[in-house]
Amino acid sequence: MNVERITVPPGLWSGVQRLGIDPYEIASRARVPLTRLTDPLAVTTEQYFRIWQSYADLLGDTAESMIKLAATFDSDHYPPSVLATYHARNYREALHGMARYKTMCPPETLLITEVGTSCTLELNRGPDEPSGPSVLIGTTMVFLLELGRRGTGQxxxxxxxxxxxxxxxxxxxxxxxxxxxxxASTRNRLTLHQRDLDRPFVSYNQELLEMLTPVLDQSIEENHSSLVSAAVRRTLKRGLGEGHLDIRFVANELGMSGRTLQRRLTDEGTTFKQLLNQARHEQAREYLANPELNIKEVAFLVGYEDQNSFYRAFRLWEGDTPSNWRSAQFGRRTT
Known part of the structure; x- marks a missing residue:
């Protein structure tokens, strides 16, 4: 999944409008920029949680907030991943599609377990990751049943x-x-009757699925190939000049805890210190390529208060001083 941002689909805004709530009021309370209702909005996990909590606060009761939004959400405004499940062959295929495509729409994952006469759908988060507002969890669970009702017509x-x-x-x-x-349970779970899973969907559309599925599968592959380390490096590059060099800042920007970020970087065989070093190195090369910036300015822009520290670091990166490296680069351009 994309670890930097969660995309809020435009359908959410049209849904809350049907309930008489101004989307811009939600955005204002959640402290997120909302310029046009028709554009997808990419936010951090923390901002995403604030959007949902603001919606619940404006509507009033949390339970009613869950039901009203899921039950009034027009299928015409479903994002492609949800549209594919709505047009599945039966309820079982729809639910397994939701679990598969849920990886594209964090922060929770959906686990499906069929035992005996029941099927349990459980929403999970990582042990070190913060829990979302109950309205978000609840709306998801309401929608999972709503999907079955709409699809089967029962x-x-x-x-x-x-x-x-x-x-x-x-x-x-x-x-x-x-x-x-x-x-006050230890889990967030919806348990269904297994007999309902084989009910066919009246909304089944094979032709539409043949168009949507390859595109969605490609998106999943692209999301899974997006490494946390690359996101950390990009975030560091943006924050170097402002002095944002600690793991807490980066973790917050990526919508996860510091412990979770450290664990994921370990899984990818790297460390935060190594990525910070790489980000500084890459940015230093870019800045030195700009003749309008002097060496002292470059040192500051990549997070060094002491110019001598920058010189020592650059020698380790390039085996030469920043001045000599810059001269050599400009020499190559003129030959």
């Missing part, structure tokens, strides 16, 4: 629903799910 009900935090008016949710809803 008034399906759940077996059980569990939330790890308070969700507002539980009776409202129990009326929607058609089963008992518990809170």
């Amino acid at each position: 008034p399906l009900s759940a077996c059980a629903v569990e939330f790890s935090s308070a969700v507002g008016n539980v009776e409202v949710l129990e009326a929607y799910f058609g089963c008992r809803v518990t809170t």
Whole structure:
């Protein structure tokens, strides 16, 4: 998945508008820039959480916020990943499609377990990652059942629903799910009747799936190939001149905890210190290629307060002084 940003689809804004809520008021409360309602908005995980909490605060009760948005969301505004599940062959294929495409829409992952006569859908996050607002978790769970109801054209009900935090008016949710809803659980789970999974979708569209699936599969491959280390390096380059060189700043920009970032970098065989060194090296080369910047300015722009420290670092990178390296580069351009 893309670790730097979560994309908010335009359909969210059209959905809240149908509920009489001004999308710009949500954006203002969440402190995110929203210029046009028709453009996807890329935000950090923290901003994404604020958007959802602001929506719930404006609507009032958390439970009603979950149900109203998921139930009134027009299928015409579904993003491609959701549209593909809506036009699946049956409820089972739709749910497994949701689990697969959920990797493209963080922050949670969806785990599906079929045992006996039931099927459990569990929303998970990493152990070191912050939990999202209950309205976000709940809206996702509501939509998973709503997807089955719309696709099959049947008034399906759940077996059980569990939330790890308070969700507002539980009776409202129990009326929607058609089963008992518990809170303060250790997990966020929706349990369905397995018999419902083989129900065919009246919205099944093979021709549309043949067009959407290859594009979505390619997007998943591209997202999975996007390394955290590359995102860290890009973030560091942006913050070097402002002195943002610590892992806490970068982790916050990427929407994760410092521990999670360290673990992922270890998995990729690198460290934050190595990436900082690489970012400084790459930026130093770019700045030195600009003759209008003197060496002292370049040292400051790549995060060195002491010019001598920059000289020592550059010698390790290039085996020469910044001045000699710059002269050699300009010499090559004129020959």
